[in-house]
Amino acid sequence: MSQSQLSRHLTLLQATAINMTDMVGIGPFVVLSVVAEIMHGPWFLYAWIAGALLSFIDAMVWSELGTTFPEAGGSYNFLKESFGPKTGKLMSFLFVWQTMIQAPLVIASAAIGFAQYTMYLYPLGFWETKAVSGMVIILIVFLLYRNIETIGKISVALWVGVVVTMIWIISGGVAQGHFLEPIKHINDGFELNMAFAAALGAASVKSVYSYLGYYNVCHLGGEIIAPQKNIPRSMFISIAGIAVLYLCMNISVASVLPLAQIEQSQFVISEFIQQIAGPKTAMIATILILWIAFASVFSATLGYSRIPYAAAKDGAFFKVFAKLHPTKNFPYVSLLVLGAVAFGFSMLFKLKEVISAILAMRIMIQFIGQAIGLLALSKRKGRDFMKWKMPLYPIPVILAILIWIGIFISTGRSMMLAGLGVTLLGMIIYYLKTYTKVLPYTYSILTRFIR
Template identity: 70%
Template sequence: MSQDTLARRITLLQATAINSTEMVGIGPFVVLNGVAAVMQGPWFLYAWLAGAFLSFVDAMIWSELGATFPEAGGSYNFLKAGFGEKGGKLMSFLFTWQVLILAPLVMASAAIGFSQYAAYLLPKMTPFTAGLVQRLISGSVVILVVILLYRKIETIGKISVAMWIGVLGTMAWVIGCGVAHGNFLEPIRHMNDNLVVNKAFAGALGYASVKTIYCYLGYYNVCHLGSEIKKPEVNIPRSMFISIGIIALLYFCMNVSVASVLPLGRIQASDYVVSEFTEYLLGTTAGIIVTVLILWVAFASVFSATLGYSRVPYAAAKDGAFFKVFARVHPTKHFPHVSLLFLGALGFIFSMLFKMKDVITAILAMRILVQFIAQGVGLLMLHRRKGRNFFKWHMPLFPLPVILAIAIWIAIFYSTGVQFMEAGLVATASGVVVYVAKQYYQRSLAQKTL
């Protein structure tokens, strides 16, 4: 094996674990209270179902593209193929450009969430001291993740499975506590109480879905590792749909479990709602134990997200479309170490600077236009040029799922708010400027060598 070649060593089980650990992460534990506060009623469960529905529909797009283009970089390759010779170069560059900001934001969100829940275990401090300690914790999480990822992919696959077991165990405990309490089905029986489907409900559902969809992000992580997946035309789609099915069920049951024990007002007001839920049922020691498990889950999501995103700048650089330094592969461990270290460094900085609520919305607003919407459009264009038989996996009812996914993503982008929509557009525009400047520089350099 040459030192710039990535090996296909990740199995279906490991791919599903990698997806699932990024999907769960700290998200459902830190946004549960916010979703309940936005929806203002027992129907807040619909926001979690909405996130699952969009993930399932969008995964059909990822499955067709991932099975057909199983290469490192995921969306970089999909956008390049979908938009053709000229448009593909611009769109794939824009995605890679955004990953340099987006990936560290994703890492930072999980690390910040980790530090937020860690505060449950710490003694009471002044606001200034508490803020400083949480920043030190979040920065340390990013550093430790980079250290763990600095090794061969087959070892990482085994680590991912171990982390996944911790994720499933944590969720099972929380759900089991609610079931044992005896009122588990009550929130489901009453989720339509006083529900009025009108413009206000639609607006609240859209805003709350920004938070729940953030919790589902990661179902496509294996696509970024496409060149390292065994039997990718089969395992990439399967791993995504299995992950979404498992996580959607766990999310819904966890929310039902908490709502069957704690009143809605307490859920809305708590920063550590799952820890308080466990403490209420089983005592302080149990609250501490479940908090430690939640921290395990948060750490696992940083690990998984960083693993997938580190392959994107590598793929673009190897293709000659990005800075060459990112194409370097470790001479003995065979992974893109420069890309990993760069994203890790930015993730560390972002984890020290930003707040959780801003990071979550920024993550969605930045990626919707260039990644999710553009990817759907690119798939439609590719179908028109190549035909359906070109693809190694076929979605049912094509093109309806693609059109539906694009429409929902547009609605979610609007729900992020003017400030974050503008930020997403500015990030995209800045990428266009850099791309044009890069093309001009390359043409000038080529003319000088003639």
């Protein structure tokens, strides 16, 4: 080969493992208490069901686009192809623009959560906590600095740890003999009104965060074996598996700990294990939770590193990001830059700030944008153009758009404005890049500097 190329070596098992490890992470362990506090009643389980339903519906959109355009970069290609030559360039640029901000936020959120949960094992000061989160990101970049075959094997090993830990947590609640009690009382005091709808919306912002990653396989589309079959399968298997694990974990915890304790706890799973098996076992459980958090950072960083690479290879981003490692064939410049930005974010932000910012920043372009793009593509090319077709089209697409709009509103005014501001700034930069000589000149200087 005269030029390094991405190669298709990821199997269905490995793709599913990458998805599931990205989805779980530290999210459900930190967010469980937040969701319970927002809902403030045994019906907090509905927020986790809502997150699963949204993920399943949205995965249909990703499946159609992912199988039709199975290349590195995922949404970058979807937006570019769906909206046509002119608008597609703008939308795909905006996606890469917001990815360079929100992807490091996702990576940083998992690293911050890792450091936060470490405090159950050992009390950490402010700077010690920042040091832990920073070291997690450095180690992740080190492990990802290798070929995709090795990464696939590492992903499966990390995924096994994730599944074993979740099953152990769930079985602990089952063994207590009260596992079904939270389900029996899920509607105690329940009233379907505007207050419940508002609480469900706010709680769903947090629960959806814990499901994000079901589409990670689409960012690795150029490295998946038989993508037309394995991309949809890996997403639906991941969502179904994670939804069952999340619901069972929440039910298990609620069958042992009182709701008031769940709502106020910073280490709810560790306290749950301590209640049923003692402090030493709780420490082991905490170590396994940290394993899961680490696995999530690993998987998320892997997927996101392919997006700037895909854009640069297409001529829409700095050319230096299109470089592949000469012997290991992975986008090393993209990996190193995202890792460096994520390291900086992990030093600056707190976890709760990051979660809402992640959703607000990506909903408009990535989720709503590509759903609208699928409608436009289907109208322009016809439904036979799609390599995988969702049932009941276009109902799932319309539902996905409406639900994402609701989630966007639920992030709050400040986060909505921040998301809109980032998008507007991206549009200005795109205009300067495309129609003036200001950014091309800056681009050439930065490229020489990075080299």
